Amino acid sequence: MCGRYALYGPTSRIREQFDLDDGFDFGPRYNIAPTTKVLVVHPGQHCERLASTYRWGLIPSWAKDVTIGAKLINARSETVAEKPAFRAAFRRWRCIVPANGFYEWKPVQEGSRTIKQPYFIRPQDDGDLFGFAGLTERWMSPEGQEVHTCCIITTDANALMMPIHDRMPVILAPNDYGAWLDPGNPDADGLRALLGPAAADGMIAYKVCRAVNSSRGDSPTFVEPV
DNA sequence: CCAGACGTTGTT
């Protein structure tokens, strides 16, 4: 799955990788957690590429309160086109979530107790960025406040991830960014076909400090190998 | 017809 990640730029690299037509103010962040504001790449009114902050955890339009958002931080690629909570967003509100890498936890037996060993997974070239496939929604709170939310789509683990965890975020190929972001793209099958596991070559995974386990901390050391 | 759900993950 994908429940924690990092985005530390640099800003110029993010702009370049995602062909952004505007500026943004975000990061660097080494411990991005659900229910907080995350940076999302999405089409603007004239299909220009914008980057804005959205609350991580999808709140469907019919929700009565925000609490469902904490549960809908991921959507399964296998069912995203049909599930009531996601299908409207899959049809019309697709986005990309930029990341320098993501964390996964592997349960490890240490003596009599099980600890959660965090790993950081990123492109081999540390200057490179992942683009996760995501969805957005707009929810109107009972108080009349519009809340923009998003989630990250998951898929099976690739060969690199398998020993750590059986799911991983969908990482889009740069060539597919345009098709994924186009709100007028009617080819649901073609879109679904983009949601497989990314190739393992070009990616690396390594153990990192357990201080990242708490969502409250934030430090560049979290993405360094231990 | 109305009421109630609508999700993923990990663990067992």
Place this chain on the structure above:
DNA sequence: GTCTGG
């Protein structure tokens, strides 16, 4: 909003 279960 829309589908499923009763």
Place this chain on the structure above:
DNA sequence: CCAGACGTTGTT
């Protein structure tokens, strides 16, 4: 995802 809370009353 993991960490941390999980409760009421009366008094200050």
Place this chain on the structure above:
DNA sequence: GTCTGG
């Protein structure tokens, strides 16, 4: 054990 918050 289960839910909430970050």
